[in-house]
Amino acid sequence: METALKALLRERHLHEYLEFVAEYRRIARDLGLPRGAEPPTKATYYRWLSGQIRELPRGYHCLVLEQMFTGWTAKELFARAEPRRGRTADSGLLASIPPAVDPAHLAGLWVTAFIFDNLHHVDLTTITIANNAVTARNSPPAPRTEGHAVGFHNDINFSLFGRHLIGQWRNTSDRYFYGTIHLAVLPGETVLDGFHTAVLTDTQVTTGPWRWVRVEPRSAHGIDLTAVTLGDPRRLYNVIAAHGHYGPPIPLAQLTEESR
Structure with a gap:
């Protein structure tokens, strides 16, 4: 053996x-x-x-x-x-794949951006680790989505397999839109890069890139996030998409309306 x-x-x-x-x-x-x-x-x-x-x-x-x-x-x-299972049977086919990074290293504030139905979206999302569960929620501050007075509010549940976060998301703004998410944890744990799938209609599925970059922790320390207004979604999407794979965290000030 x-x-x-x-x-x-x-x-x-x-x-x-x-x-x-x-x-x-x-x-x-x-x-x-x-x-x-x-x-x-x-x-x-x-x-x-x-x-x-x-x-x-x-x-x-x-x-x-x-x-x-x-x-x-x-x-x-x-x-x-034989390699022991690092998860319960609920994790199914991937249960035998252990995490290759400590989930605790992913906790904290991230800026995320994606395109859904040709609309740019940006938000600040907090990843939380509790009882070995990885969850995320994207407010406060209020998320921003092109063409919408109220941006998409999403709740996410993740599981970590190797260096891949795989999970499900749901839009809590209207409870209709939902889908899956698959992000690779890049070396350095400051960028998560991957894709989402989403329900567009009852008979249509859409997909697109979803990128996360860690917000520099010291830049957000002591800041009331409920008072923060994110910058233009299209502009911030381009900033996040252009961020280097091994680049540093982004200061919060570069993500607000005042940072134009």
């Missing part, structure tokens, strides 16, 4: 040495490990996968691996056992 580490790496498409090393270095950098904390050699790596080790690797190796596979201890990763 293979080790849990080998099975999980295969699920994440990180089984090849060079792919593993790239992910290892990214996590080590995020953890602030010293330069001497290098990935294992190729020979050592494949010895890990074979299960032919008598004791756990060095402490920093274990730290990186436990961050790479949140919820697993180093001892569990090197054990010869």
Whole structure:
């Protein structure tokens, strides 16, 4: 029976040495490990996968691996056992895919933008983590949608599989529109990039890009969001769409009407 580490790496498409090393270095950098904390050699790596080790690797190796596979201890990763399910059966077919990022790292305020029925929409959405559930709500401040006096208010429930947030959303403004959402968590956890599907009519489904960028936390500290007015939806949509995949969080001041 293979080790849990080998099975999980295969699920994440990180089984090849060079792919593993790239992910290892990214996590080590995020953890602030010293330069001497290098990935294992190729020979050592494949010895890990074979299960032919008598004791756990060095402490920093274990730290990186436990961050790479949140919820697993180093001892569990090197054990010869079937990967445990990180979720209940309610998660269905994807239940065996563990999160590749700590959900707590996604909590906080984000600016999001999408196009629905050819209309640009922008909002500030707060992601909340409670009892391992990931939820999101996009007010306050009031969301803005082109051509609408009242923007779309959405509630979202997510599940995290690998580096992908997959969930369902519902418009609470009128209770009619609803759909699905699939976002990739880009390295650095400041940009979420993906798509939505939506009910357009009882017999029509539409889809489009949905992009999220983290709002710089200090810029929103102490701000009464109920008093904030977001900028023009089309302008902000273009700003968010042009934001680099690995760019920094966006200051709140750049998202308001006064930031023109």
